[in-house]
Amino acid sequence: MLTGRDDDSVLTRDAPEPDLTVAYGEDQDQVAGVRLGDPARPLLLILHGGFWRPRFDLTHTGPMAEALRESGWTTVAAEYRRIPGDPGATASDVRAALSVLPSLVTAHDGRVIVIGHSAGGQLALHVAGRMHETDTDSPAPGTGSRPHAVVALAPVADLRRAEELRLGGGAVRAFLGGPAGEHAALDPIRARSVPPERIVLLHGRRDGTVPVELSESYAARHGVRLYAPADAHHYSFIDPHDQHWPMLVDTLSGLSRRA
Template sequence: MTEDRSILSREAGEPDDQLRYGADADQVIDVWHAKEYRPAVVFVHGGFWRPDYDRTHARPLAEALAAEGWPVASLEYRRVPGQPDITTSDIREALDRLPGLMDLHAGYVLVGHSAGGHLALWAAATLNPVQLRGVVALAPVANLLLADQLMLDDGAVQAFIGSGVRNDLDPTHLPAPIAPVALIHGTRDQRVPLSLSESYFIAHPTARLDRLAGVGHYELIDPESEAWHTVTNEITRLTGHHD
């Protein structure tokens, strides 16, 4: 079985707005408005922290969530190999600035996929944003040490952190976030093995772990997949919205 990567290049509409939280070209946030007054979804894209992957592949996901009634903010961030603190400072700055840039009075859920799941878990553990209702981590790189040992994506962790070990950036080795955490991970994920989420869950048993049988890595961000229902159900649970 090979991973279906079609979602990475699927066409989607442009965002309704683009907000800026810094001067760099990558310090931007794509925003989709929703007709309902609900907590927002703040999305952090993946791509193993590499400059090759930006937020555009998350547009079908953002469009689908907005169509279902959630306002969506999709964060871009700088991805400079060997300089992880630039990436994490951008996530911090974006989350700090966001309440002044869009209406977040109903709070928000932080959703991240793959490396974006790592950044969402890191942010929840270290920043504890006031309006954060919860985290939904989709196939997250939730354990940097284990991901490094497994040499995921040809040494992506060392390419990200530069060298050595950064437990201060490692969700499994950080304290559990105060906000509720849900991890969703497919059993057939060939990019980020389920064992990374399982190790996070062992370290932080207050989290919730949904193991999706037969599901791969990219189905979790594909609104046309069956796994999508699990994603929207978790967001619904954390935002308290029920149709």
């Protein structure tokens, strides 16, 4: 059940420009903003939300990317193609970003943690669903690579349920170009197998944009960890000014520790 309007002020908040911008493909949207941090830590690959719509881009990830860099990590905020009715282009770009960017940005320890928010959370969990497929492979650029871990923030983790709820005014059908039932490979909850110890979900119970029930269903289906604070909303975990921001930092710190 949706619970009202979320505080989206972080979407228009200014942040310092990235240290550099790199391209992972030839399309104008196949670029990423890089902020350099401690090379002894994992690389954080950030996938923005916006219900897969063209008008929402990586700009609004600036405050979170800068705050995470200040906390010690190198961050790479990736743009990707958002073409209504062509979800394959989006998914392909995310896999290409994961495959190519870690070699272009070397200020990290060789591990990559993928962070996705909202629709970007769906894309991050799509990557998580491919972890077992790539455990022993060395894929070519564009085919996807294996992240060390995935953190999904208020993700659209169940496309069929999101379509039923008409989230974002029918955003799922617009993204897919057809019914969610026909796109099982892109639906996180329908992944055949995921490594539950390497996936964490953070989802506020006051989320008025993507209901927490989507993360609850995903967590129950795949046995992953879900933290759902009662007073957190849709943007709590991407807003460094929010009281729940430390939960993301603590989650990333835990995933960054070497055994």
